[in-house]
Amino acid sequence: MxxxxxxxxxxxxxxxxxxxxxxxxxxxxxxxxxxxxxxxxxxxxxxxxxxxxxxxxxxxxxxxxxxxxxxxxxxxxxxxxxxxxxxxxxxxxxxxxxxxxxxxxxxxxxxxxxxxxxxxxxxxxxxxxxxxxxxxxxxxxxxxxxxxxxxxxxxxxxxxxxxxxxxxxxxxxxxxxxxxxxxxxxxxxxxxxxxxxxxxxxxxxxxxxxxTTGKDGNRAVLIAFIIPTVFVLLMYGHMMGLKDRELVKAADVCDAQMMAEQMKSKVSSSGDVEAIAHQEVDNAILAKSTGVVVSELSSLREALQAAADAQRKCAQANEEVARQYERLLRVH
Structure with a gap:
């Protein structure tokens, strides 16, 4: 209804x-x-x-x-x-x-x-x-x-x-x-x-x-009505249309920045991975603000997540190797 x-x-x-x-x-x-x-x-x-x-x-x-x-x-x-x-x-x-x-x-x-x-x-x-x-x-x-x-x-x-x-x-x-x-x-x-x-x-x-007095008085008044009305509507309408487009660009930048913060909070176990995240996120924000697509943000997020997972696994493997090495030293 x-x-x-x-x-x-x-x-x-x-x-x-x-x-x-x-x-x-x-x-x-x-x-x-x-x-x-x-x-x-x-x-x-x-x-x-x-x-x-x-x-x-x-x-x-x-x-x-x-x-x-x-x-x-x-x-x-x-x-x-x-x-x-x-x-x-x-x-x-x-x-x-x-x-x-x-x-x-x-x-x-x-x-x-x-x-x-x-x-x-x-x-x-x-x-x-x-x-x-x-x-x-x-x-x-x-x-x-x-x-x-x-x-x-x-x-x-x-x-x-x-x-x-x-x-x-x-x-x-x-x-x-x-x-x-x-x-x-x-x-x-x-x-x-x-x-x-x-x-x-x-x-x-x-x-x-x-x-009105005069032969063309009514036509002159009509023209005086049309010109300022059309001018103001075109000018203000155009300004509002341009502002709508600016808001879309600003929203894209804000979305990219929010995604950057999310990725930075997830990728925190390795300095190398976080440095890569900073660089790639900056590229993504620049791409959004200029309209040039460097890479898909979804693909970027998946790649960084995979890199972070791999780094964590490497760190766990290094810890396991260190424990085994200490155990061998105690035996000998």
Missing amino acids: VELFSFLGFPARVAGRALLAFRYVSNRGATAKVTGDYAELRFGRTVRWRPWLMIDVKELEETEELINRGTDAQVESWRVSQLSVCGMIAIIGALVASAGVTALQLPGLEDCHFVARGTFVMSLILSLMSVFFSGLQQSSFGRASEARDLRLWLASGGFWNDKTLKTELRSSMVAHMILQAPFEIVVMSITLFVVGLGTYLGSSWKLDLPL
């Missing part, structure tokens, strides 16, 4: 993100690369054919990490941050609602295309709904003050983690949708307001409505 609602709301959520469309062009699918492994682990391999789930995968993974490995202080900090976001969304929704009321009083609106009035009305209603749901979320979610209560509220049950070899909490899709609802609604209201204003100006120019 939850996935059904996610599927039905997917077109509206995509349309609400239309203002940031250039971000997804610039990041070249960087976000999908980061969340792909977790998505397949949780929803199965068919998740690639269910794009309505991919929008929430990153946040679900972060929530799961928080409720399982985050400290109580981190959980409380997250709650305060979420409540602050709700307050900000309520303010934005109120501003958009005020702008929507003003837009419905624009001169000549009744003579323009009906899409202009329709989008202004939808923007007004959605902005009011975002304010309502933000207040409702603050009054209900804000009551969960204990870290344990927050973890239970954000979870939908448990699952067996093969990596940690223990049962962990599964992040709740329902809780995530409740928390995201005010943001999604206010984003859609802003997008509809921009579309409505553009339709109003374009229709005024096409129908040559007497809104």
Whole structure:
């Protein structure tokens, strides 16, 4: 049932993100690369054919990490941050609602295309709904003050983690949708307001409505609307797309460093082997950060593990030889 609602709301959520469309062009699918492994682990391999789930995968993974490995202080900090976001969304929704009321009083609106009035009305209603749901979320979610209560509220049950070899909490899709609802609604209201204003100006120019003095006044106003809007959306969307790609590279380096620490902790019986580990790990980190593949990290880990095991066996053999030699000396 939850996935059904996610599927039905997917077109509206995509349309609400239309203002940031250039971000997804610039990041070249960087976000999908980061969340792909977790998505397949949780929803199965068919998740690639269910794009309505991919929008929430990153946040679900972060929530799961928080409720399982985050400290109580981190959980409380997250709650305060979420409540602050709700307050900000309520303010934005109120501003958009005020702008929507003003837009419905624009001169000549009744003579323009009906899409202009329709989008202004939808923007007004959605902005009011975002304010309502933000207040409702603050009054209900804000009551969960204990870290344990927050973890239970954000979870939908448990699952067996093969990596940690223990049962962990599964992040709740329902809780995530409740928390995201005010943001999604206010984003859609802003997008509809921009579309409505553009339709109003374009229709005024096409129908040559007497809104301004001068022959080309309506066209000039339309151009003044298009140029800054497109410029800002392209610039900010491109910057966000580039940042998504940088985050992927940084995550690769962090993963390589974590693997380095694991290998260094395992390979500790021989100085020669540890020196090799340091050198190979540095090469792996450099490869990840520059995008040049020196060797597969999995193969590197297996090779170092085999070298460490061989070194331990050699050390045990040397000890056995020393004991036998001492025994021979005692006999003679």
